Amino acid sequence: MKGLTCKTRNLKTNPTQLIIYWFLLGSFYSCSITKYIPENERLYTGANLTIQSEASIENKADLKTDLQAVLKPQPNSKILGMHLGLYYYYKNQTEKPGFINKWLYKKIGEEPIYQSDVETYEVEDLLLNRLENKGFFYGRATAVFEETDKKAAVTYNINVPKPYRMEQYKLDTMPTSIGKSIEALMPETVFEKNMRFDLNRMKQERNRIDKGLKQKGYYNFNDSFLIFQADTNNYTNKQFDLFLKLKNDVPQKSIIPYKLSTINIYPTYRVSDSVSAQTTSYNNKQYIQEEEFFKPAYLDPFITLETNQFFNPADSRNTARRLSTIGAYKYVNIQYQELDSLAADGSGLLEANIFLSPLNKRALRAELQVVTKSNNFAGPAFSLTLSNRNLFGGGETFNITPKIGYEKQLGGKQNSGNSSLELGIQNELIFPRVLFPIKINDDFFKYSIPKTKTSLSVDYLKRSNLYTLLSGTALFGYLWDANRYVTHEINPISLNYTELLNNTPEFEAILENDPFLRRSFDQQFIAGLTYGFTYNEMIDTQKKHQLFFNFTLDLAGSTIGLFGKDQGPEKPKTFLGFEYAQYAKADIDFHYHFNFGNEKVIAARLFGGYGLAFGNSDVVPFVKQYYSGGPYSVRAFNIRSLGPGTYNSDTSQNSVFFDKTGNIRLEANLEYRFPIISFLKGAVFADAGNIWNSKENPIYNGADKFDGNFLSELGMGAGIGLRVDIQSFVIRFDLAAPFHDPALPKGKRFDFDVSEPILNFAIGYPF
Known part of the structure; x- marks a missing residue:
């Protein structure tokens, strides 16, 4: 291990050695391959394409790309400039290739492509055919080999003539019924005057008309019944009229709706x-x-x-x-x-x-997770969901989900609690229709009918040496798809009640030291409205550019505040004897994916969130506050350990023995994902983010306040990841280290410390 570490450090500090190393290695493999090439053969190294034209060519780059697609065969592939697949093919042909050579040949080996495998006359015909499909008739293509002792490449020289261009696009005589239907579709044609003859655009036009006719009732029609005819008789300067016709002997049932x-x-x-x-x-x-x-x-x-x-x-x-x-x-x-x-x-x-x-009337689903949480807590969580479908004969679904989770603090400097136990049960009833006092016209929801969701849940959380928390939640709302990409979810009734029980002296000391934290627990009753808007292009897996946008709004206490009971000056109002919270909270989450192809993706994410306490509240409830760090956030920092702002618990006189939270959160992530082998995927990533408070919490000594210096207070980190991706079920391991720690003094924050990296384990991709 020491030798390996030494080599890695030397290569890192001396890039010249790295270049020389790969050059010598490449030369070694090249020489090894050359000696295996038969005496009467040359290794084919690829084809080049040169285009000469009588006039300027529109979209020349696209034309060249289209022509390059027919250049065959493809030469042997290279990895870092070396023919490794070819090398292991040759090694496997020896009398005793060895186990490793056999295995590598099976994984990456490929048979050699020689000069004799290249049929240039076939490629020339394909090139001329592609030119004609693009309107360039009577072109020329010639091939010339460039040869060395053991290698050969070919150059195809293409002479592109002036293209034929369309003057008029007309509909030929057709039977009355279908003729009128096609004529009504003509104004939306993809053709335009003076366009170049293009076979692909003609196929698009046939598909467009076929789709339009299907929407008009032509059940038996097929786009193959349509043909185009180009007439150049009226012109002498490479122009043509294009006519759309029906083929002869089209079945009668195909031309009636x-x-x-x-x-x-x-x-x-x-x-x-x-x-x-x-x-x-x-x-x-x-x-x-x-x-x-x-x-x-x-x-x-x-x-x-x-x-x-x-x-x-x-x-x-x-x-x-x-x-x-x-x-x-x-x-x-x-x-x-x-x-x-x-x-x-x-x-x-x-x-x-x-x-x-x-589906089966009843279904049972079990889920086992290994979770990591705040202050180095980790442990298993198990949930069981029993579903009863079509409960009342109208497609209703009733789900009951009990869950249990146990976490243990595995390490860290803080000892606020060494274990936690969570028990809960959720009851959910979903109606596939709108339940509303006033009848809503179903035509308003043309794409999909909203679902009415009701749920009632109870949770019990015991953190040893700290407290016991009992909470109940009730929701009533609607969920529907506006179109293929847009989803709305609105919960006009959202109720949450929490009660803090069995406080230990240690936790009372924490609350005494942090009045903001005490206030965030005091307001036990939350009643309000939540709304979510989602635009998701990630469902189009083949799309090159994919966008995802989510906006959520959580508004609590405004309506119930109208019925609040005044307890006197300087005291919060109550409803039914409960002190209730008032706040507004909004989040924006934006994702962008750029797909290179072959499972290579650049993924980016921006997140911003702000919570504003008002009226009855001077701080957002603890369960609604933001945190930063962890496997779905800034991965170079433990979950809930980053921030707020520049706060450093190691140097502060007022140490914080609880989760670090704030009412403002900003994050940005960038990740490059790539395949490794089979279901194993890799990633290289960088994250940045932090949380702040808009109103200073005295316990943080002013380090948590959001101001104009927020960019210099971002926690930043980078790392590598390994993902096991089996049919969209992803187990993710990310190893990251910080290179900018806002908790450090100015001038010392930039330090890529890889001595103690953070290992994140999670299910699913982070964004």
Whole structure:
């Protein structure tokens, strides 16, 4: 280990040695590979492309990228400038390759690509074909090899002529019905006058028209029925007219629209069912089920299909998605069957069958976690969720979740409590519809129907040598998707009651020393409203640029304050005998992901939060305050150990023996994620952040106050991570060390101390 440490330190302090090392290693591998190349062969090292044109080319870079895509074969890959995959291929061909060489060949080995494997005439034909697809007809392509003793590369020289450009885009003669429908779609064409002939844009136009016709009821139409014809007879300067036509012999049923004649819903469909079912008519739909599993009046609003409306695949997808969100069904399958008869207007008729496969009535889910918390506390947590689906025949779900957690302080300088025990139970009832005194038109929620969520929970927390905390929470609110990316959640009723029990003398001393902390525990009753807005593009996993934005608002005590009882001057108001909190708290959380491809991602995050106490409160309740540090925050600092501001508990005369919190929080994170092998992923990251108080807490000696110097008071750290990612279940290990500690005196804060790094263990990605 000493030798390894010494080498690493020397390479770090002398980068020239590192460069020489990799150069010599690369030369060694190159020489080793060269001796294995057969005498009559040369190793193919790749292709270059040169483009010459008669005139300037629009989007030349895109054209070159398109042409480079057909250059084949691809040469052998390199890792840090070395053909390691090729090297282990050759080593594996020896009589005794050895176990390590065999294993490395299996993982990264690749067969050699020689000059003889390159068919230049095929590539030349592909290049000319790509040019023609882009409107450059009658171009030329030639290939020239550049050869050395053991290696060869090829250069393709492309001569690009002046392109053909469109003068007019016209619709050819078609049958009346479909002709009018296509004509109505023409103004939205992707074509424009003087555009270059482009086969890809023609495919886009065919797909666009096919999609538009499907939305107008043309159930049997296919984009392959459309063809384009270019006519250059009227021009001599490389211009053409483009005509859209129907192919000959298109089936008659493909050029007529279809209407829905009958809609059948099977709320309890099972493939193995053979029992005769009963049929109930509701809102011009047929509900067919053995017994009433799901009440038609509650299921009907989720179905956007209507009889006598034209077939539209968007309505079908919308119905399937809405039904899937109920939470009572495992599969949703919508099938259409053509009927032999026609409608009075000549349209075709379809029968829609919606097959719904229910989930099991009851389900049990167990969750075991290893958690890390404040002051080096760590331990297991176990929860069990029992679900009862479709409780009242309207898609309702009832969940009951008991939980237990135990934590032990594994180390650290503070000894406020060496263990904690948490017990709790949550009851949640979810209705897949709006429960409101006034009826709300379902058309207002076209994308999805809101869910009404009610919950009641009780928690018991005992921290040894400190206190026992008993708390209860009740919520009533609504959750719905406005579209594919936007989600709203509003809880007009949010109640929380906490009672501090069994205070120890040690904790009383803490409260006596910190009056702000005492005030944050005194206000036992919190009643208010919460709202959350989420915009999430992360669901599009193939998207290059992904955004995530979340805004939350927590407003407590404003409404209940109207009924508060005045206890006299300098005393807080009460409601039903309870002192209640009044505050407003807002958070903004922004994420950005840049996907390189091949699971390589740059992920960035910005977070800002502010809590304002007013009226009955001079401090935000403890459970609503911010903290910084930990596996989902600034990972170079222990959870809840960073800040507030520049406070340093080691040098302060007023030591803080409790979690460090504040009413202001700012954080920023940057992370590069990359694959290692199979399900193992790696990361390199940097974090910055801190918490502050807008009103000084005397115990912090003014170090916690937020002012214009906040940027110099950010805690900063960097590190590396290892993630086990198995089908979106992620176990994460992050090792980080601080390089800017705001608790240190000015001038000494920048110090990348790697002697005592922080190891973070968590489930899921941090952002």
